[in-house]
Amino acid sequence: MGVGGHFWDLLKPHARREGFDYLRNKRVAVDLSFWIVQHETAIRKRSFARNPHLRLTFFRTVNLFSKFGAFPTFVVDGTPSPLKSQARIQRFFQASGLDLSSLPVPEDGVLVERNGAFRKCVKECVELLELLGMPVLEARGEAEALCAQLNYEGHVDACITADSDAFLFGASCVIKCIHPNSREPFECYHFSDIEDGLGLRRNHLIAIALLVGNDHDLRGVQGIGVDTALRFVKTFSEEEILNSLKEIGNGEKLLCEGDAGSADDPLHGSDSISPKPRPSHCSFCGHPGSKRDHFKFSCADCITGDGPGCLKKPYKFKCDCSSCNMDRKRKEQKKHESWRIKVCERITLEPKFPNDEIIKMYLSNNHGYFDGSSGPHISWDRPRSEMLVDFLAFHQHWEPSFIRQKLLPMMSTIYLRDMATNTADELLCDQYEFDSVHRVKTRYGYQLFVVKWKKAAHMTGGAVCEISDDLAGSRQHEVIDVDDQDDILEESEVPQIQAVDGTWFLLTDEDIELVTAAFPEEVDRFLKEKELKESKRGKSVSSTPEGTESELTKSKGVQLSITEFYRSTKVLYQAKPADDIVNDSKSFRDASSKKRSAGSSSKFSKSVRRRLLFDS
Template sequence: MGVGGNFWDLLKPYARKEGFDFLRNKRVAVDLSFWIVQHENAIKATHVRNPHLRLTFFRTINLFSKFGALPVFIVDGTPSPLKSRARIVRYFRSSGIELASLPVPEEGVSAERNHMFSSHVQKCVELVELLGMPVLKAKGEAESLCAQLNSEGHVDACITADSDAFLFGANCIIKCFCPNFKEPFECYNMSDIEAGLGLKRKHLIAISLLVGNDHDIKGVRGIGLDTALRFVKAFSEEDILNRLHEIGKGNTSQIPIFIKFEDDMDMDGNSLNRKQSHCSLCGHPGSKKDHMKFPCEFCVTKADEGCQRKPEDFKCDCFSCDMNRKHKEKKRLKNWHTKICHKIAEEPNFPKNEIIDMYLCNDNASDGPHIVWGKPNIEMLIDFLNFHQHWEPAYVRRMMFPMMSTIFLRDMTTTTEETMLFGQYQFDSIERVKMRYGYQFFVVKWKHAGVNISCKVPLKESSVQQDAIIELDETVDLLDDCDVPEIHEDSGCRFLLTDENMDLVGAAFPAEVKRFWQDQELKRRKNSTSRSQENEKSPSPNSRSIQLNITEFYPSTKVKHRQSKQGGGESSKIADSQGNEGSKMKRKMSSPDKIPKSVRRRLLFD
């Protein structure tokens, strides 16, 4: 989708890998149709109920709570007739049907998407509105409104896979969320593209006209992405679209200024590209006959020697040869540009002014942008998901808990009217600090104010949750990884544990955060004091005065026998003789060949 010819591959080297906290407190415009299409392509299991609703639900919660972003959802309006025809052409090509039987939409009439996809979009719109997220409808394409909101400063980034969002004026596009936790965002900035490729917005529009786009798939016959890139870079941004209009009218003499060489003349009017005569032996300026009379000044020779033979890869770097090479290069570029201009001129009705006007137009919203984030309607949301997904209320509330805790902490920074989360949970304490995706989070304990029934997970809910698990592609981004609050029991009370942003918790409960860090410091000092006392009581194992040798750790039977001879009497001798007889009997009963070497070695240390 977007500009043809693998346009994203051209921009790939200039993508940034942003960190996990990149979207914290930033407004992002989300192309909802792109999400739904991506969901349908990622799903492999066919038994899942309404996967577009399930993944939209979890993605919205994660984008809001996990990444801390403020999403604005954009839906498509009425597509243009050109977009409708291009969509039909794409369908015919994928189906293997000849384009000769292609139906032509009437002028001013647009072909809407199929009924099933429109129904999916409408249900997802109802879902995100129940979640309290703003939804805007574009007059035409959703990516055009995303780009307009981004260029006008209403949002900080766009989440879409349509590359023509840059043509509509977008400044920052997030194409996907990488599976790598340390670098989850693949972010494209227009400033990086301008610095790396030297292309601006009108350059990109010209490339899309040459290689094809969503409104004209074929583009110009015989021109690929590399050729189009090389061609448009020869003109300035203010000049490129006007030059395309002139070439489209048949004026193929539109040559860039740096290719023209009519002014390569000296003071006397002679052409500077005329090559000076060179010696056929050494290759330096001057004829061979002249070098026989006078030695060549470029060859290192003695007085009685002539020119040296030039090597096979010799290239003269004199002024005449340099000018001649430049002249040939300009002539080659001129012929190449002339050839491209002839291809463009052969294309009928090129360029299409309606496509250019659509890309440059900044009036894509059906109404003025009215962006307001509200609170989720929990009861209606439970009824909606129970009807469409068959999820039980306890499961929905538990899945909504991370989003509601984020809203609660944000509200606590501005007002202290509400002290209860969900009307029944209150902030208890900070359990610990947790490393997640390379960033630190507070694990917050939420205590139920009354009877702890809502914390429990019914058996039916567990089965529903298992049915909701789907098999996704390996490249599915982090938005699909749902966070479930952990249930914790302590002293007969039940708590819910959630991972919260440290800055958000610090702004909402500064006294609790201060108390937590003080307790951590006391524990650290106490542990260091106890370690030092233990070290003072127990001697160091590295001391040579108390280090035992191996015979003291593992005294052998020979040492014991020697000690008994020295200090023992008759009784000890009898005991030793009995022990020796017993050991001899053991040796006779078990053959040494059948006993492993490791076992025989251990028998020595009895």
């Protein structure tokens, strides 16, 4: 979607992969329809997943917010412009191979292309996002247009959309893909890179879209593809391109004379009007002069030693004298001219080209329901946990404990942010108390703190459990093996549970800077202790890189993977085998199933675990 042809291919060389930390503390506009279109793909891929649009929206939002530390604003489509509706109907007819001559004209307000099912998906996702406390804005027309406007006006730092139209609407940074399991998860397109790399400004991109077709006019100009369009628009300056297209389009400028070349081009000086005749050249060596002269006096351009004569010109000889060079340039220019004329003729032939409304739409800065002076209302609220539990239990048939657990990374991120600004409650989720920084963890080259949260004393209720620690060593690779292609931002952080001497701890992964801002003294203490430990251990440890996963296995106490915990809860509700539902637990299961002792779950029943951790 967006500009026709292979427009993205044109931009692809100018993509940048940005690191794990790229969106931290940045605002980002998410084109929700784009996510839902991906959901549709996901539905086809795994039809066994219940409401994949809600599932993915939930996990991606939690991840975007907590793992990547971003502040997302979601944008939904409003009423598609009549132009786009028409283009869609046309696309439908094209796809079905029907005659295009009698196109139905879309009726105002009665827009049926986005079928009911899709609208229902969007509506449910919006409901979920609002329960998560995320701002959701409705675009007047296309979501990507409002995303781009928010970006252009500085309300957000980037847009997440796969619609190349975003650049035409003024976006400065478009994130087309997120590969969560990568050192550089974000595939970004900065408009400045495109400007530098392709020499194109926004008006040029709009002109290309008009020429090759776009969501609002699929046709474009017949016979003009992306490469021709690119070459053509570059012969105009950013200021003149759109007006020139109009003039060419209505035939005012049929031969595009006057635009060809720039003023300082020597070929367009007085010389080019009456080119000097090319002097005669030797037929034997090809250099200026004559064969007879060369035979008598030798050729100045041939190296023949002292004697007279010249050398036979090699195959495909090109004379390099100034008049030959000028001649070639002139021919090239002529060829270029005739190419331009041909393109111009095609443009002139195209009826009603270019469509002024499309140009106006791309250049508009009124894609949302807010006025320019006050800007949009964007704020992030706390997730409404209890309502979320109800919502997800109803739609996804998830257990409340599972929902709370999956929500925890978001809650801890908010808690730490609040703590950093002295506005936090006493306990995280009314249950957990910050205990300490447990260790440093490196993930895809990015360092994190594993934070230890202590279950507040009054909540534990004196339950004493013993768990096997068989799982402790095997879980840490679970998230790393997730298939990149299949899984977009979906896998979520899995808080670990740890029991030490009858006290329960939760472990979560947190951003180092955030934890430092929230609990500077604790971090200080942790770093000092770490330093002390390392100096005591001496050089023997240096073979193990600091903060790698291997430290996990050294940690004291008993660890229980909560994956085990939530997987069992889901079996109750899924008609299909639970095995494939949570693909992020696959590798964990493979690694651990052989090792897992029967005792681990029996000693520690589901209900006990749930009561201990997530039910309040």
